[in-house]
Amino acid sequence: MHEADVAADALVLPDLDAIRSAQSRIAPHVHRTPVLRCRSIDAEAGAELFFKAENIQRTGAFKARGASNAVFSLSDQEARHGVVTHSSGNHGAALAYAAGRRGIPAFVVMPESAPRTKQENVRRRGATIRFCAPTLEARDAACAAIQRETGARLVHPFDDVRVIAGQGTAALELIDESPGLGAIVAPVGGGGLLSGTSIAVKSGDPAVRVFGAEPANADDAARSFRSGSVEPLASTTTIADGLRTTLSPRTLSAIRAHVDAIRTASEAAIVRAMRMIWERMKIIVEPSAAVPLACLLEGALDVRGMRVGIILSGGNADLDRLPWQS
Amino acid sequence: MHEADVAADALVLPDLDAIRSAQSRIAPHVHRTPVLRCRSIDAEAGAELFFKAENIQRTGAFKARGASNAVFSLSDQEARHGVVTHSSGNHGAALAYAAGRRGIPAFVVMPESAPRTKQENVRRRGATIRFCAPTLEARDAACAAIQRETGARLVHPFDDVRVIAGQGTAALELIDESPGLGAIVAPVGGGGLLSGTSIAVKSGDPAVRVFGAEPANADDAARSFRSGSVEPLASTTTIADGLRTTLSPRTLSAIRAHVDAIRTASEAAIVRAMRMIWERMKIIVEPSAAVPLACLLEGALDVRGMRVGIILSGGNADLDRLPWQS
Numbered sequence: 001m002h003e004a005d006v007a008a009d010a011l012v013l014p015d016l017d018a019i020r021s022a023q024s025r026i027a028p029h030v031h032r033t034p035v036l037r038c039r040s041i042d043a044e045a046g047a048e049l050f051f052k053a054e055n056i057q058r059t060g061a062f063k064a065r066g067a068s069n070a071v072f073s074l075s076d077q078e079a080r081h082g083v084v085t086h087s088s089g090n091h092g093a094a095l096a097y098a099a100g101r102r103g104i105p106a107f108v109v110m111p112e113s114a115p116r117t118k119q120e121n122v123r124r125r126g127a128t129i130r131f132c133a134p135t136l137e138a139r140d141a142a143c144a145a146i147q148r149e150t151g152a153r154l155v156h157p158f159d160d161v162r163v164i165a166g167q168g169t170a171a172l173e174l175i176d177e178s179p180g181l182g183a184i185v186a187p188v189g190g191g192g193l194l195s196g197t198s199i200a201v202k203s204g205d206p207a208v209r210v211f212g213a214e215p216a217n218a219d220d221a222a223r224s225f226r227s228g229s230v231e232p233l234a235s236t237t238t239i240a241d242g243l244r245t246t247l248s249p250r251t252l253s254a255i256r257a258h259v260d261a262i263r264t265a266s267e268a269a270i271v272r273a274m275r276m277i278w279e280r281m282k283i284i285v286e287p288s289a290a291v292p293l294a295c296l297l298e299g300a301l302d303v304r305g306m307r308v309g310i311i312l313s314g315g316n317a318d319l320d321r322l323p324w325q326s
Numbered sequence: 327m328h329e330a331d332v333a334a335d336a337l338v339l340p341d342l343d344a345i346r347s348a349q350s351r352i353a354p355h356v357h358r359t360p361v362l363r364c365r366s367i368d369a370e371a372g373a374e375l376f377f378k379a380e381n382i383q384r385t386g387a388f389k390a391r392g393a394s395n396a397v398f399s400l401s402d403q404e405a406r407h408g409v410v411t412h413s414s415g416n417h418g419a420a421l422a423y424a425a426g427r428r429g430i431p432a433f434v435v436m437p438e439s440a441p442r443t444k445q446e447n448v449r450r451r452g453a454t455i456r457f458c459a460p461t462l463e464a465r466d467a468a469c470a471a472i473q474r475e476t477g478a479r480l481v482h483p484f485d486d487v488r489v490i491a492g493q494g495t496a497a498l499e500l501i502d503e504s505p506g507l508g509a510i511v512a513p514v515g516g517g518g519l520l521s522g523t524s525i526a527v528k529s530g531d532p533a534v535r536v537f538g539a540e541p542a543n544a545d546d547a548a549r550s551f552r553s554g555s556v557e558p559l560a561s562t563t564t565i566a567d568g569l570r571t572t573l574s575p576r577t578l579s580a581i582r583a584h585v586d587a588i589r590t591a592s593e594a595a596i597v598r599a600m601r602m603i604w605e606r607m608k609i610i611v612e613p614s615a616a617v618p619l620a621c622l623l624e625g626a627l628d629v630r631g632m633r634v635g636i637i638l639s640g641g642n643a644d645l646d647r648l649p650w651q652s
Binding site for chain 1: 360381382386601604605607608609610611641645646648650651
């Protein structure tokens with residue numbers, strides 16, 4: 001399909017071949033992260049868990065996969081003027097990283113209120129930050145202005161077929177290294193990771209169950225999954241800051257087609273799961289990455305006795321403010 | 327050598343064969359931990375660093391190696407009445423773990439003042455805790471009393487040839503997986519790890535340099551290395567709680583024979599190195615494990631441009647009190 005047609009179709013999704021192509025395309029730029037086990041957490045969860053450690057992915061999150069696939073899918077002509085996105089989190093750093101690998105400029109639009117550490121994480125990878133007022137309108141206007149002024153291509157954090165294909169590569173690797181998985185659980189914010197994961201998993205083996213996990217305090221994806229339309233966020237009070245985003249029609253359509261259920265976890269369970277991963281596995285994960293385990297520990301996922309893959313989505317936690325410290 | 331003779335000789339040390347035997351003996355009971363790389367830390371250090379991740383070892387520290395070797399070196403007759411040690415830290419948990427694997431009792435002597443989390447770490451592995459007053463005399467008396475009452479065998483945290491042989495196995499694996507190392511750095515407290523490491527390294531290739539790393543605030547090993555006698559601790563004010571121990575004549579003799587130098591790091595550098603490992607590598611290490619990198623960052627180790635192995639000794643950090651939080 002020609003790029004203009006793709007852009008015109010807000011519902012186009014990658015297939016398994018596109019995810020496999022993404023895997024080859026990004027291989028020089030991302031880590032094949034390890035799959036970790038922890039028997040004491042298995043005992044708590046009553047299941048055999050296979051943790052895909054995207055917290056140690058380049059830039060500290062799975063986002064490096066989607067951003068790299070988008071950046072390296074561009075022709076030289078398209079890439080010439082760089083790329084632009086809006087993100088105050090991991091996607092901004094990932095796009096800056098991927099653009100740096102390709103040697104093209106990156107522009108990241110952020111609200112003026114973005115924490116200094118997140119600004120730093122984008123800036124030290126060589127991207128240019130453009131600040132905007134903290135509204136959706138101001139954000140989109142700033143992105144459009146940069147596109148007009150510079151000719152940079154937009155790489156949306158999740159509503160992008162190339163980004164979704166890239167995110168699906170983590171599940172391909174997880175399945176490959178963990179034979180006999182009965183289920184895979186991924187956190188869901190905008191839905192790029194869950195879309196890519198569900199397409200990768202179900203295209204290979206429809207019997208493997210795929211679950212989304214989100215905070216009960218930001219349960220828009222669970223509500224959207226039930227209603228069939230993109231539902232707004234009711235609040236943004238969760239500590240899982242990576243999941244304070246609604247789906248897009250594109251990610252909702254993938255999730256409705258391929259995901260078995262979306263489950264939610266309480267804030268207390270997210271904190272408990274995050275601390276359990278730090279203490280028992282000796283690895284650092286951010287709150288969003290702990291949401292699948294939190295659902296499991298609260299009994300919201302019926303996977304007892306199964307082999308379950310969990311995508312530990314990122315490790316960019318704020319080391320100055322730990323959620324179990326008041 | 328007969329066991330009674332070994333016990334009588336306070337200076338007997340393992341050779342490379344003993345370390346290799348330990349490696350086979352403990353293989354079913356410990357992890358072969360991965361060797362991790364981090365290019366952004368390499369850039370800060372000006373060297374290529376190969377981190378042996380003993381923070382994800384069973385029980386969260388390399389101590390599982392020495393304790394397992396000691397416990398599984400005992401004959402059935404010797405093991406029958408269990409094992410005893412004194413430790414308020416990682417060795418107590420490691421001995422409890424190894425005894426549990428062998429199905430024999432473990433007794434751990436601790437000062438009454440030991441933090442509750444450390445008590446818990448020993449108790450939940452099935453060991454019996456005996457409390458004593460916080461003096462060396464009370465500790466040794468409590469150990470001796472348990473030996474008399476129960477027939478349990480003493481497994482000293484570091485002044486034990488079987489323990490030293492076990493600790494040396496980490497370096498064997500590190501060398502095996504990291505070709506071309508010019509130097510290896512290990513933290514030094516009682517000296518069991520550094521003794522085992524230096525014997526393993528120098529017996530294989532005397533050209534590889536071996537360094538000990540300790541806090542400037544607990545520089546007894548550096549002073550002992552220079553003077554040739556076991557020097558007392560001047561203070562115990564370092565955050566590297568695993569390194570608040572003096573050498574024994576046995577570990578000092580190994581270290582004087584095989585170690586090139588002992589370097590020290592400031593408390594500020596230890597905190598900075600620990601945070602750097604957490605932030606960049608997304609893994610949890612305890613303060614003691616960060617001391618080698620701290621020495622490197624402060625320029626106390628002349629290894630510029632070299633390939634350097636670093637033993638990340640443990641990951642049992644207190645998650646409620648991070649040293650960069652005041």
